[in-house]
Amino acid sequence: MSSIKIELRQQDVDKINEICDSFNNEPLELINVLHKTQEHFGYLPAEVQEVIASKLNISTAQVYGVVTFYSFFTMTPKGKHPISICMGTACYVRGAEKVLDEFKKELSLQVGQTTPDGKFSLSSLRCVGACGLAPVVLVGDKTYGRVAPDDVKAILKEYA
Amino acid sequence: MHLLVCGGTGCRASESNLIVESLKRELEEKGLSSEVQVIMTGCFGFCEKGPVVKVMPDNTFYVQVKPEDAAVIVAEHVIKGRPVQRLLYVDPKSKEHITDSKHMGFYRKQIRIALRNCGFINPENIEEYIARDGYAALGKCISELSAADVIDIIKKSGLRGRGGAGFPTGLKWEIASKNKADQKYVVCNADEGDPGAFMDRSVLEGDPHSVLEAMAICGYAIGASKGLIYIRAEYPLAIQRLKIALGQAREYGLLGKNILGGEFSFDIELRYGAGAFVCGEETALIHSMEGHRGEPTNKPPFPAESGFLGKPTNVNNVETFASVPVIINKGWEWFSSIGTEKSKGTKVFALAGKINNVGLIEVPMGTTLREIIFEIGGGIKNGKKFKAVQTGGPSGGCLTENHLDIPIDFDNLAAAGSIMGSGGMIVMDEDDCMVSIAKFFLEFTVEESCGKCAPCRIGNKRVHELLTHITKGNGTLADLDRLRNMCNVIKDTSLCGLGQTSPNPVLSTMDNFMDEYVAHVTEKRCPSGQCRDLMKYTIDVEKCVGCTACARGCPVNAITGERKGPHFIDQEKCIKCGACFEKCKFGAVLIN
Numbered sequence: 041m042s043s044i045k046i047e048l049r050q051q052d053v054d055k056i057n058e059i060c061d062s063f064n065n066e067p068l069e070l071i072n073v074l075h076k077t078q079e080h081f082g083y084l085p086a087e088v089q090e091v092i093a094s095k096l097n098i099s100t101a102q103v104y105g106v107v108t109f110y111s112f113f114t115m116t117p118k119g120k121h122p123i124s125i126c127m128g129t130a131c132y133v134r135g136a137e138k139v140l141d142e143f144k145k146e147l148s149l150q151v152g153q154t155t156p157d158g159k160f161s162l163s164s165l166r167c168v169g170a171c172g173l174a175p176v177v178l179v180g181d182k183t184y185g186r187v188a189p190d191d192v193k194a195i196l197k198e199y200a
Numbered sequence: 201m202h203l204l205v206c207g208g209t210g211c212r213a214s215e216s217n218l219i220v221e222s223l224k225r226e227l228e229e230k231g232l233s234s235e236v237q238v239i240m241t242g243c244f245g246f247c248e249k250g251p252v253v254k255v256m257p258d259n260t261f262y263v264q265v266k267p268e269d270a271a272v273i274v275a276e277h278v279i280k281g282r283p284v285q286r287l288l289y290v291d292p293k294s295k296e297h298i299t300d301s302k303h304m305g306f307y308r309k310q311i312r313i314a315l316r317n318c319g320f321i322n323p324e325n326i327e328e329y330i331a332r333d334g335y336a337a338l339g340k341c342i343s344e345l346s347a348a349d350v351i352d353i354i355k356k357s358g359l360r361g362r363g364g365a366g367f368p369t370g371l372k373w374e375i376a377s378k379n380k381a382d383q384k385y386v387v388c389n390a391d392e393g394d395p396g397a398f399m400d401r402s403v404l405e406g407d408p409h410s411v412l413e414a415m416a417i418c419g420y421a422i423g424a425s426k427g428l429i430y431i432r433a434e435y436p437l438a439i440q441r442l443k444i445a446l447g448q449a450r451e452y453g454l455l456g457k458n459i460l461g462g463e464f465s466f467d468i469e470l471r472y473g474a475g476a477f478v479c480g481e482e483t484a485l486i487h488s489m490e491g492h493r494g495e496p497t498n499k500p501p502f503p504a505e506s507g508f509l510g511k512p513t514n515v516n517n518v519e520t521f522a523s524v525p526v527i528i529n530k531g532w533e534w535f536s537s538i539g540t541e542k543s544k545g546t547k548v549f550a551l552a553g554k555i556n557n558v559g560l561i562e563v564p565m566g567t568t569l570r571e572i573i574f575e576i577g578g579g580i581k582n583g584k585k586f587k588a589v590q591t592g593g594p595s596g597g598c599l600t601e602n603h604l605d606i607p608i609d610f611d612n613l614a615a616a617g618s619i620m621g622s623g624g625m626i627v628m629d630e631d632d633c634m635v636s637i638a639k640f641f642l643e644f645t646v647e648e649s650c651g652k653c654a655p656c657r658i659g660n661k662r663v664h665e666l667l668t669h670i671t672k673g674n675g676t677l678a679d680l681d682r683l684r685n686m687c688n689v690i691k692d693t694s695l696c697g698l699g700q701t702s703p704n705p706v707l708s709t710m711d712n713f714m715d716e717y718v719a720h721v722t723e724k725r726c727p728s729g730q731c732r733d734l735m736k737y738t739i740d741v742e743k744c745v746g747c748t749a750c751a752r753g754c755p756v757n758a759i760t761g762e763r764k765g766p767h768f769i770d771q772e773k774c775i776k777c778g779a780c781f782e783k784c785k786f787g788a789v790l791i792n
Contacts, residue, residue, distance in 0.1 A: 070492075169398030172249075
């Protein structure tokens, strides 16, 4: 399922069980469980999904099916500074693609990847609703508006 | 005196929360904190000129305010009563400074029903909602009207679903009310997924109680005691404000057991989406709420019969719900007097793209695209020529200059080959390549297709491949026929709304901009110069002074020439990156 193999510590397993318990181990609450778990671990590796599946008494395939269906859930850890470029239509027509290309070039990354040092990860997302500021780039919680390809270097420098 | 500061997502991204802090600090220093209140409201709509600060009661409207402007606003306006000229909106035509938002072109033609409280009240304070007739409609329903009366009013009002399809809301409620069950559900669809549409979020952020009140009214009408709001996890601010609103409504006895001391009980829970466009489809949404993959299923059975956990469920969109309390308060006659014959009331549009006034607007049904784009929207950015407007998001179509004067409503937009959709409106200018735009939307569909049925899963992928082929200059005229054919098959054979509408961007651009498609395949030329693979860079030997800047900037050494002599580009080596064009100070590098 995932190329990353991790060893869960007992305290991690306890944490997952605790989250499942808080939703009464109800399979109906799977998406809420996944939200809470991802909030805690930052991502949802296969090993974590297995623990959730056995706790909720559903198949791992079902959990995996849900995790991979929704774009909000990720099986790879995000960088310390996750960069998201809005590719909503409004940003697209105002040149978001060129901004994305510049980030790809500067970081030598493809969308969905994380830099080897774990510092930056790159993703595109669909509309953050700040269309007045298009094109929009998010780094962590910070929003950058009216970004031009020339601004990319300066933005990355802030996190150097 | 009140200072209203926009706290919508767009303005917060421009640090409007710091404006609130600075204003409060300034007022404190001048000893005015008890007389002047600073309130963070929902979205004002005029996102282009944000962050916005409005001074009440004189209605002065400040634009593009920075935290450091707080001092001058307090010193000049609050204390001396003189509006700060440099922060006022300047009319682009007359160049006059406009103080009152009512006289701004952006607001003049708007009628605000769903957005009535956005930008006027503090969304985190239920008292302010109540002061503007909040929960009066719920009270009226419970104490004076029967469930059948409520449904009758909504039916007569002519309200149609604002989520996109335009199904009559009253009829939907009636069907759900007639299905007998021990438990029914009211669901609010707040999974706004159209890229470029953000009205639902603005309502939830700016006026969450209007949705809660309407859901309770719906529960009363159809006989449901439970409500669920399915909201995107990507909307943290809306979630936070909904949680506050739910707590306050329960505290005031407006949600929960025995509302307003009567027999009716109703409570609402939040359910989180996780980023899947298809979950806007009601059956997919219900599956997602049950913890499954959000795949749609065949209708019938409709959710009104068998929805959440197999119980009768009524699903409406945020904007639809937000219109309900006003209809109960002001009467169906009032509501149905606005709009066109078959589409009543108003519609919120998210205006974006190559337009001067990006923002959220609410206009009566029947307003023309020309009025929206050129009067409210202030025309095209940088004086460029209007080319197309895309309505309805990835399910909609591109309309052209020929459609500018049709009155917008559900039926007219459908007749023109587009849809109302949730109300996204993206304006494009002469620089946009329509084949690339179609490709952009297909990219979205390919990514968001749930994969359940073959026409959508495989068909859209093939359509996207063909479009890529064409934008790379490898298409033929036969490909255009194949493209149209495939689109029609996907339309006819897909299971749900996503698949059935996904070819619309391709079909409508083919209908309206066939010449661009033909230029791509026969002349291998992109008329708007957007498709990189079809570009050709050459050097005008007359203008070239031989400075070698281009050759030094070329990453693949495709440019040759002697210093002070003319340079040439080797077309075989050129990767069309455009570096030479940017480096040349003499305009000698040409693109064609």
